[in-house]
Amino acid sequence: MEKQLKIFNTLTSEKVLFEPIxxxxxxxxxxxxTVYSDVHLGNCRTFISFDMIYRSLQFLGxxxxxxxxxxxxxxxxxxxxxxEDKIAKKARLEQLEPMEIVQKYTVDFHxxxxxxxxxxxxxxxxxxxxxxxxxxxxxxxxxNGFGYESNGSVYFDIxxxxxxxxxxxxxxxxxxxLIAGSRDLxxxxxxxxxxxxxxxxxxxxxxxxxxxxxxxxxxxGWHLECTAMSTKYLGKQFDIHGGxxxxxxxxxxxxxAQGNAANGKKPVKYWLHANxxxxxxxxxxxxxxxxxxxxxxxxxxxxxxxxxYHPMVVRFFMMQAHYRxxxxxxxxxxxxxxxxxxxxxxxxxxLGKLVPSIKSSEDVDAMIASFYTAILDDFNTPILIANxxxxxxxxxxxxxxxxxxxxxxxxxxxxxxxxxxxxxxxxKNQSIAETGKLSAVMDVILEIRKNARANKDFATSDLIRDxxxxxxxxxxxxxxxxxxxx
RNA sequence: GGUCACGUGGCCGAGUGGCUAGGCAGUGGUCUGCAACACCAUCUACGGCGGUUCGAAUCCGUCCGUGACCUCCA
Numbered sequence: 001m002e003k004q005l006k007i008f009n010t011l012t013s014e015k016v017l018f019e020p021i022x023x024x025x026x027x028x029x030x031x032x033x034t035v036y037s038d039v040h041l042g043n044c045r046t047f048i049s050f051d052m053i054y055r056s057l058q059f060l061g062x063x064x065x066x067x068x069x070x071x072x073x074x075x076x077x078x079x080x081x082x083x084e085d086k087i088a089k090k091a092r093l094e095q096l097e098p099m100e101i102v103q104k105y106t107v108d109f110h111x112x113x114x115x116x117x118x119x120x121x122x123x124x125x126x127x128x129x130x131x132x133x134x135x136x137x138x139x140x141x142x143x144n145g146f147g148y149e150s151n152g153s154v155y156f157d158i159x160x161x162x163x164x165x166x167x168x169x170x171x172x173x174x175x176x177x178l179i180a181g182s183r184d185l186x187x188x189x190x191x192x193x194x195x196x197x198x199x200x201x202x203x204x205x206x207x208x209x210x211x212x213x214x215x216x217x218x219x220x221g222w223h224l225e226c227t228a229m230s231t232k233y234l235g236k237q238f239d240i241h242g243g244x245x246x247x248x249x250x251x252x253x254x255x256x257a258q259g260n261a262a263n264g265k266k267p268v269k270y271w272l273h274a275n276x277x278x279x280x281x282x283x284x285x286x287x288x289x290x291x292x293x294x295x296x297x298x299x300x301x302x303x304x305x306x307x308x309y310h311p312m313v314v315r316f317f318m319m320q321a322h323y324r325x326x327x328x329x330x331x332x333x334x335x336x337x338x339x340x341x342x343x344x345x346x347x348x349x350x351l352g353k354l355v356p357s358i359k360s361s362e363d364v365d366a367m368i369a370s371f372y373t374a375i376l377d378d379f380n381t382p383i384l385i386a387n388x389x390x391x392x393x394x395x396x397x398x399x400x401x402x403x404x405x406x407x408x409x410x411x412x413x414x415x416x417x418x419x420x421x422x423x424x425x426x427x428k429n430q431s432i433a434e435t436g437k438l439s440a441v442m443d444v445i446l447e448i449r450k451n452a453r454a455n456k457d458f459a460t461s462d463l464i465r466d467x468x469x470x471x472x473x474x475x476x477x478x479x480x481x482x483x484x485x486x
Numbered sequence: 487g488g489u490c491a492c493g494u495g496g497c498c499g500a501g502u503g504g505c506u507a508g509g510c511a512g513u514g515g516u517c518u519g520c521a522a523c524a525c526c527a528u529c530u531a532c533g534g535c536g537g538u539u540c541g542a543a544u545c546c547g548u549c550c551g552u553g554a555c556c557u558c559c560a
């Protein structure tokens with residue numbers, strides 16, 4: 001079966017056949033986090049979406065180089081001269097070194113994504129580790145006539161660029177509209193045009209993170225690192241560039257312009273944008289505080305939810321929506337996902353235990369083909385899940401003797417379902433010890449033991465305590481009651 | 487204000503000219519000591535108004551509503 005992958009290219013707003021630049025190899029760049037605060041669930045959705053895409057590409061036989069950056073150089077707070085480096089600001093507030101902040105939140109980011117069972121990218125470069133490349137890139141852009149130095153800072157000349165190229169092609173904006181809609185900000189005197197964006201910013205005396213450059217002691221502009229690092233590791237042109245929808249403009253638009261200005265060609269063949277996770281109907285956002293942190297979700301320690309959810313339940317919940325659709329987060333939706341997830345897991349378990357027949361009453365090959373069809377259609381995980389549930393229905397029918405399956409089909413289906421659930425969607429079996437379920441179980445056990453003790457049935461109460469201890473759980477009696485640690 | 491999306495049944499969420507999405511919840515059965523799981527059956531739908539068409543939830547227009555971007559943001 002020829003597997004033809006179709007993906008939605010946001011550059012052209014069309015679903016097109018995916019044809020990598022080099023056959024069987026895929027270069028993929030995804031904008032990573034700015035590590036100055038806790039990664040929230042909305043951030044995670046994007047990274048989980050692209051993890052699924054990365055996994056799918058690998059599953060379909062592509063060799064993928066997946067580059068995702070860590071933005072640790074800080075971005076400007078705003079476009080004004082007084083703009084303050086976000087990381088430096090936080091550092092001053094917490095009395096820490098900037099790199100301490102970076103380290104803390106980078107480690108946290110990795111831990112959270114690991115909990116969600118994300119695979120690490122093949123290269124995870126940092127902005128601070130590529131200052132030289134960024135300075136070289138700026139020089140190239142200046143040499144090519146698309147950048148100019150002004151008072152120690154360097155800006156990208158959008159008007160010049162737009163004479164021969166099309167600034168706004170990715171986000172569908174017209175430069176006239178942008179000019180009309182641009183605000184009158186103070187401190188823009190250095191720029192020739194309000195739309196011009198910084199490639200290099202001269203650091204103020206207070207600014208902590210700074211590097212020497214031909215223009216000034218300063219730091220790279222917002223959009224530069226991605227162009228520098230994607231070019232270095234994936235080449236002047238590569239297959240896929242991903243990121244959150246909110247980065248489309250201006251960040252990705254600027255990347256297109258920078259890459260084109262530096263290398264004389266459009267950097268990216270396929271742009272993929274993952275949609276937002278909303279909370280209370282609004283985008284999750286650090287700046288507005290409309291966020292939910294993954295750890296709060298895993299522990300149930302927050303004001304929005306009455307209970308904890310396993311990371312795999314959350315991942316399954318996200319997979320039930322298409323990556324290009326807005327997904328609204330709610331307790332009800334998550335509860336439904338949790339039950340559906342259990343049903344899927346039960347089905348998989350049941351499949352392994354079925355008693356085979358000499359004939360299959362359903363076309364298992366067609367079932368498996370439907371899994372492929374879903375993923376090949378722009379990574380349609382909701383359809384994949386629907387098709388998996390159809391398989392579960394069949395499995396349960398066999399289990400109830402209302403349908404039959406051959407041993408061969410049983411093996412094939414089990415392998416395929418495992419492939420698509422574990423490898424493609426990255427959903428692993430939840431471990432009971434990691435869920436709130438263990439505490440529910442312990443509550444029951446402790447109640448039984450309490451009753452036994454009330455009845456002076458110490459044989460039972462001691463049996464429970466000893467067996468629990470053997471399993472690594474310590475039961476502690478106290479005046480206030482009984483608690484456990486495990 | 488400009489640009490672009492979206493509006494599907496009680497909830498979440500696919501699909502996109504004719505053919506059951508799926509999950510959760512509900513209802514009636516089967517199973518069970520009682521449950522849970524599972525199975526069978528079943529109910530609730532495509533924002534409003536126009537248009538194109540033999541036929542539209544699906545295409546076009548328009549209105550209403552919501553959101554994203556236009557400032558750092560996944």
